[in-house]
Amino acid sequence: MKDKITKELVEKFSKNFVEQLKKSAELIEKNSYIKRNHFLPEAFTGDSVSVNSFYSIDREHLMLVFMKSNKNEFNYSITTGNVFDVFDPFRIWNRSKSTGIRIENSSNIKIKSINVRGMRPIDLYGEVEIIAEDFIFNMPYPRNTDAKLEYVMIFSKQIFLNLIKKQHTFANQIVLSYSDFFENTGEKYNLNKDSSVRYISYLNQLKISMSEYFFTKNYKETDIDNFIANHPEILKYGLGLINFQSQVIMKDIHGDYGQDLKPDLIGFDSIIETWFIVDYKLPWKKVIRGSGTVRASLTAEITSLKKQLKVYRDYFNDSIQRKYVNDLYNLDVKKYPPTIGIIGTVELEERAEFNEERFDQPGWFKVVSYDELYKKVCEFIDTTSKIQ
Structure with missing residues (x-):
């Protein structure tokens, strides 16, 4: 059953998607001046959401239609052929044998409204991934009637099954995409606006730029530090943090450290609902020694980073210090906060060894390489580009 689309699977995904989306939006409301109706699509601005889902068993396409509602509802229907034909129960489109747009094996289709009349507006084949807001198209019955889908997602089978594995992260990325655009422009995301085009171009x-700074070795340490400082969205998108504070100064209240402590970042993960202490080193730091031998292990650079993060972590075990930082920066870091260290670049042939070694580390210490950070930021940007 793991490789099949079922009502139970789609219902669970829909519920998790809406719940995570609203939870992430609530956290943004709590920690900033903006409200969810400022940046979220209309379908998610009410108290409840209805979801109508349709699965084409022969083409293996799943369509999810989200609408603002007075109560949470879920419906699942099975169909055949083009999944959009559920809007043509009398098969009137079949008579014209024509289609406005044929989409085949594409994951970045930009659609806002389809005004084609007298024929099927869209026909889908192969691997597809479409996310559309306020999608308007003409239905054949009642004649010349426009249908408006507040928010619709269409996935081919394998894309959806892959998405199941990261459904909470996906919902969080959607929220970050909309909220970050609003914070940068003061507008709601709209595909047809020049500001949206510029935003996607910037991303x-x-x-x-990330590829150049992280992987070419053409830049000094200070250059990379400044690049990340000037683009805080790198750590925000790469780590999936809803709220974060850069360059937090942790005052050495008791004189235990000989100086104030300054982690690169403290941020809140809305999925597991906890604050992380984050510090990063250079991307060209070596992370695996003895690669390809039975003695392969993490390098002293990672050991040093781990020790540094443990000092930051232990700082918050003291109630006076914890209260000082939390009150000063409006945080809510608890005792024994988890940490993330970003360091080095892992080559393909080192990946298995790197994973094996880092999974042996204590649960409070997570190691992320720059190639992973780059990949996660790119995934976020790709998700943003798919929001139509």
């Missing part, structure tokens, strides 16, 4: 340029 795509960020991909290129």
Whole structure:
């Protein structure tokens, strides 16, 4: 059953998606000046959401239609052929044997409204992934009637099954996409606006710049530090943090450290609902020694990073210090906070060894390499680009 689309699977995904989306939006409301109706699509601005889902068993396409509602509802229907034909129960579109747009094996289709009349507006084949807001198209019956889908997602079978594995992260990325655009522009995301086009262009340029700074070794340590400082969204998107504070100063209240402590970042993960202490080193730091031998292990660079993060972690075990930082920066870090260390770049042939070694580390210490950070930021940007 793991490789099948079922009502239970789709219902669970829909419920988790809506719950995580609202939870992430609530956290943004709590920690900023913006409200969810400022940035979320209309379908998710009410108290409840209805979900109508349709699965084409022969083409293996799943369509999820989300609408603002007075109560949470879920419906699941099975169909055949083009999944959009559920809006043509009398098969009138079949008579014209014509289609406005044929989409085949594509995951980045930009659709806002389809005004084609007298024929099927869209026909889907192969691997597809479409996310559309306020999608308007013409229905054949009642004649010349426009249908408006507040929020619709369409996935081919394997794309959906892959998405199941990261459904909470996916919902969180959706919220971050909308909220970050609003914070940067003061507008709701709209595909047809020039500001949206510029925003997507900026994100795509960020991909290129990250690749240059992280992987070419053409930049000094201070250059990389400044690049990340000037683009805090790298750590925000790469780590999935809803709220974060950069360059927090942890005052050495008791004189235990000989100086104030300054982690690079303290941020809140809305999925597991906890604050993380984050510190990063250089991308060219070596992370595996003795690669390809039975003695392969993490390098002293990671050991040093772990010790540094443990000092930051232990700081919060003291109630006076914890209260000082939390009150000063409006945080709610608890005792024994988890940590993330970002360091190095892992080559393909080192990946298995790196994973084996880092999974042996204590649960409070998570190691992320720069190639992983880059990949996660790119995934976020790709998700943002798919929001139509």
